[in-house]
Amino acid sequence: MKDFWDAAFVEQLTIIGTRIVHFLPNLLTAVIILGVGWPLAWTLGRGVERFLRMMGVDHLADRLGFNAALTRSGLKPDPCHLVGRMFYWGLLALTVVASLWTLDLTPVNQFATTFLGYIPHLLTAAVILVVGMFLSNFVARATLIAAVNASFPAATTAAVLTRWGVLLVALAMALEQLGIARNIVVVGFGIILGGVALAAALALGLGAKDLAKEFLERMLSDKPRDRAPDDLRHL
């Protein structure tokens, strides 16, 4: 009975105890990493934010139209804070992964490895989205100004469509990078773009045939327009 008791309980408890004793330093290390890493990430995030503010990145972003793009996206137009927070969350994620790693548990290690392998994709997708947002803002503004200067009545609509066109391309690229519903994104995007092109072609062919003809004739033959609005000489 004593042998059975020893084999069934004491030995197992000893093994568990030994494992716990072996695991405790790892746990302690993980807690220390997390305990040091978290405040460090917070401090560094704030430091980056202050440094960027000191370097005048706020004004630069304002001039480049980045703040306007952030506002339009429903975010606070404070790029220094945004970068600081991104830095903080990035460091915190690394700290958590490092602390999990020190636990030396197979499933946790696998999760950490997968997560680390996914980080480059996440970063690339984020960069694509940011660039897309900036580009959409720039291209939409250029479209709006050109359309108004050409007295195009639906100038704002043209600018909005341009913005969303560029944003959709960026979003599709980002999702593709993240591997989310890859096929659906590619097919869906192709269908939407094809549909828009077809609709535009039909609209131009049926509704603005003469306008397109006149425009092409003027472009190709280099002839002056028939109806000059006036003969004002600006220079």
Next chain:
Amino acid sequence: MPDSTPLPLDEPTEAQVREIAEADVLVGIPSFNNAGTIGHVVRAIIAGLAKYFPDARAVLVNSDGGSTDGTPDVVARASVDLGGMLITDRQSLLHRIVTPYQGIPGKGSAFRTIFEVARRLNVSACAVVDADLRSITPEWIELLIWPIRNGGFDYVAPYYLRHKYDGTITNSIVYPLTRTLYGLQIRQPIGGDFGFSGKLAQHYMDQHVWESDVARFGIDIWMTTEAVASGARVCQSFLGAKIHNPKDPAADLSAMLTQVMGAVFALMEEHEQTWIPLHGSKPVPLFGFQYEVGVEPVHVNVDSMTASFRQGLVDLRPIWEVMLAPETLQALTATEGMLPHVFHIPDEVWAKTVYDCAVAFHRRVLNREHLIKAMTPLYLGRTASFVVETQGLTTREAEERVERLSEVFERFKPYLLDRWGASEEV
């Protein structure tokens, strides 16, 4: 930073320049597909040089942008019966150089080649005239070159008789602004036909601007501003009417405005040490016999201009909110309900609008090209206002309105200085 690297010329031009070696006077014509008009311009130059500078070693340079209509041939063949023009003085040989220019296509790049030839030939006086002029006479050559050779001046700006609606960018922006900034009343700072000394040509060549808007439409204002800012002695010559081939007016307005205003605003930044301390303006000596002459009528469509301005007020408002001071935008918005025949943008509002745009350009609140292109409806609105206001006036009376506008620009210079952040320096 001065750029004194010699500009390479094509081989035949190099050979011709080496053969000529030295000259006294040079007249340049930038051209691109001007076969229809350039013959007349060349004949006027030949007659002008023969009549007024018979002893001078003279060179005519045609700097061409790759014309396909035979422009260089017309230049090479053009001739004048000097006897028929009662010119009997013994003549020095007139050399003709017909050369292609290099660089960005545009008038500025063509001028650069002309300046380079002037530098290599060590000429003392130069003039440049447009290739599409129909009203040029031999007297223009005297009026552009004489003040340089005999009057001790370095730069001669043209003074034309123009229809009240001819040169509206000049009248509503460039003249008032240049006069206010640099303190000289140069009426046609972007006239297109200028006289200048060989020394000034050398100064122009030394500037590193040939890849910018200066290489295109911006060259005229750049030459005038550089002359003033470099301390050159400046005068004007009365050339009579300026009649030149019409261009499609609406086709390139936005691009034209971008290049001219881009150059004006960029020069404001470059020469801020020159213009910030200046107050008021003074007249510039004017040579030539002044007379009244009939000018070609100009038809204007006020409705389309006001419509463009109103569309800007609605569609470009978010951009104008960034460019303009709130009170300026508010004043412009007040025109919203006005009927076209009473449409009016007051001088004060217009002066502040231009100053706000200059400050926005300086502070880079927007992409600079977007900023200037977004000025197009503003400019059309102001032009419509000017047309409505001066419809019943003679050209002379309209000219007085331009002078009044310029005085308003001068009166509001402190506003510009304040917004530029320069009031403390003053």
